[in-house]
Amino acid sequence: MKTKSSLLIAFLCLLFLFSCDKKRVFDEYKNVGNAWHKDSVVTFELPKLDPKKKYDLFVNVRDNDDYPYSNLFLIVSLEQPNRQVKVDTLEYQMTNPDGTLLGDGFGDIKESKLFYKNGESFAQKGVYKIHIRHAVRQTGKVEGVDKLKGISDVGFRIESKE
Numbered sequence: 001m002k003t004k005s006s007l008l009i010a011f012l013c014l015l016f017l018f019s020c021d022k023k024r025v026f027d028e029y030k031n032v033g034n035a036w037h038k039d040s041v042v043t044f045e046l047p048k049l050d051p052k053k054k055y056d057l058f059v060n061v062r063d064n065d066d067y068p069y070s071n072l073f074l075i076v077s078l079e080q081p082n083r084q085v086k087v088d089t090l091e092y093q094m095t096n097p098d099g100t101l102l103g104d105g106f107g108d109i110k111e112s113k114l115f116y117k118n119g120e121s122f123a124q125k126g127v128y129k130i131h132i133r134h135a136v137r138q139t140g141k142v143e144g145v146d147k148l149k150g151i152s153d154v155g156f157r158i159e160s161k162e
Helices: 001-017
Strands: 026-029 035-037 042-045 057-065 072-078 085-091 110-120 129-136 147-149 151-160
Touching: 026 042, 026 057, 035 151, 057 072, 072 110, 085 110, 110 151
Parallel strands: none
Antiparallel strands: 026 151, 035 147, 042 129, 057 110, 057 151, 072 085, 072 129
């Protein structure tokens, strides 16, 4: 009896958490292993979106205490159905001044919701894709960091403005 009531409470808590996220249109993660290789591109195929609505876009990152830098540089490409690609180079602060990770979560794993675009519309018919790769470099070096430790998952999120 105790197990059944515990399962019911857990189910209701999960239902409550997911029902509060009404703005979410798309939210998906891809695992990059225990180190994100500099040549590894994480790609998301977006669902069909209402061309009359506006959306906020976010890159989500799960990181842990193995992440050795205070910031994160990303190259994010939005591929439109007509094959035109919009490319942005982005920088995000990942730690507090004392070196502790920013983001939500307990223990050493944190989840960061990183702003990408505000009020974006998807007016073209067809498939949109998002491509994300890291562009982290060590100070004074031209070559990118070959294997970026401390990043376990990269995600992409779309929220409705309405």
